[in-house]
Structure formats: C-alpha cells, structure tokens
Amino acid sequence: DQQVKQNSPSLSVQEGRISILNCDYTNSMFDYFLWYKKYPAEGPTFLISISSIKDKNEDGRFTVFLNKSAKHLSLHIVPSQPGDSAVYFCAASGASYDKVIFGPGTSLSVIP
C-alpha cells in the first residue's frame, strides 16, 4: 500500500524553464511534507518542507505547494539548471515520533 505516490518516473525540462514535480498521498494523518534530491551513489539531500497549516513555502528557486483537500503537493523549480538533474523524492510524516514515508521518486533531466 503506497501512501506517497509520484506517478511520473521521469521528467525532462529545458534549461531555464520551470520544472514541476508532483506528489500525491493517501494518508490524511500526514501533516508534514518534504522534498529531497538525490544524486547517484550519494545520500538524499533535504531541499524544502511544508507543514499542513500552510499552502506554499518558498526557498530560492524552489517552491512547494500543498493542496490538502486534494492530498496533492508539487515542487516547482524555476529556472531549472543542468545541476538540478537528479532523482527527487517526496516524503511525508504525521505527528512527532512518526516515521517519514517516501515516494518512489521522479528522475529529472534538465537539458542544456
């Protein structure tokens, strides 16, 4: 039972354009959401998070949007750069002392 879903295994975007990565979740108890970026042979790196009391959080080129009624969140990267090419994982957790559940990941390729 996959509680966090990323339905696009891969995405290609031209350099300078916007990348939009999508994520859906099924567990209504989730109240904290995170995005991680992962390069091959390295550990995931934390990018940005959002709590359920917000619908948007922005950090530089990265913005996360949360639609609680649709149980959907998205990560926007603008402008996209070739160094952004990586696998992006969406993750979610409930209250403190709850494990963090990851989606299957979306592989982003930014084409120069």
Added chain:
Amino acid sequence: NAGVMQNPRHLVRRRGQEARLRCSPMKGHSHVYWYRQLPEEGLKFMVYLQKENIIDESGMPKERFSAEFPKEGPSILRIQQVVRGDSAAYFCASSPANGNTIYFGEGSWLTVV
C-alpha cells in the same frame, strides 16, 4: 563535518556471512532512521530508533535483520546470514528529538556475492 556519518561506504559479503552497518547521527540529534534502497526502487523505511529504544520497526524484515542505538556509540544495522537479495544501498538519517526533518548520510552499499 557534523553530518550523519555512515560506515563502511561499501561492504562485500559472501552469502551466509554477517553484515554490520554503522551510523553516527548529526551532533545534537537523538533519533536515527534506517532506510533501504533496492536497485531501481525508492527508499523503503526499515526502523526508527532513539537511544536505547526502538520507536518503530514496522519496516524491518522479520528474520535476520536487527538494529540498535546504544547509549554510547553509533547505531548499528545488523544483517545475519546475508542473501543475494540483501544487496542494496542502506541509508541512515537522523533528526533532533522534536524535529520533523530528517538528514541523511552518504549511505552504505552492501553487495552479497
């Protein structure tokens, strides 16, 4: 470097041997998580620990796998009698006691031959 430290980075074991993976959390972090990434798959939760206590082990295989986080020293993920299907990348992450964000180490790659 005050990040999450994992060792060894790469480990080769023959079938039937034991594998021990170690993780030292970030300074000030008291909670440790272990995840496994099988080839071509995502990150699967295994276990969540705090010092001397397992909080959630719902993702641990029922046999051969165990984890601990002693009062002193690193967290250890132990795999007994390894099989080829255990070959994977094992990632450790840590968080502060009341934190929601977890930070990962570089991973340990286990190869069973």
